[in-house]
Amino acid sequence: MPGTRKLGRTSDHRKAMLRAMVTFLFETGKIETTATRAKEVRAMAEKMVTLGKREDLHAKRQVYGFITKESVAKKVIDEIGPKYADRDGGYTRIIKTGVRRGDAAEMAIIELV
Template sequence: MAKYQKLGRDSSARKALFRAVVTALFDKERIETTEAKAKAVQSIAEEMITLAKRGDLHARRQALAYIYDESVVTKLFNQIAPRYADRNGGYTRVIRTGVRKGDAAPMAILELV
């Protein structure tokens, strides 16, 4: 049994999906996706915010290695991380929104608190 959700993808496709969703989350600050994807990506997003709170060059380079868009990394370090300076975790929330019409997949909103 896997310790993580495979989401019907091989490892490289899953990693690309997670990177894209995390990039979109920090760009838009609120995204709607399936509940499974939201729960899988939530911990990665929290780790990225913790990196940004550290704020040093190594943390920035680690974030750049994961997040696709450099401007999103700048936003993460300059705007998002300072908001959570005095907060220890719990930077994101998952809100269930019902099911998708086409395939009845449970949907959720993943947003920054």
């Protein structure tokens, strides 16, 4: 279930951070972040791709309501959703890259498959 990790943020801050990270992931194709944030972003990104695969108006409105940039939301619906039409899940990949210098947080790269 997405949203089970608190990530040391209030609920509003956490939701805004995840929306921004999911938007940036779809915009660039991959991002580098901490491993726990990557796991949360994966859950939300996979849900957005699943919504992008559907053709109904409600799913499109949900995508536009979650993703912060209209051009990226359009990309999810027009390009990314149909690209994964024959795939039943597993749209993202998390690759652990080591620890961050300074606070030793475990880092990871999350990317679209």
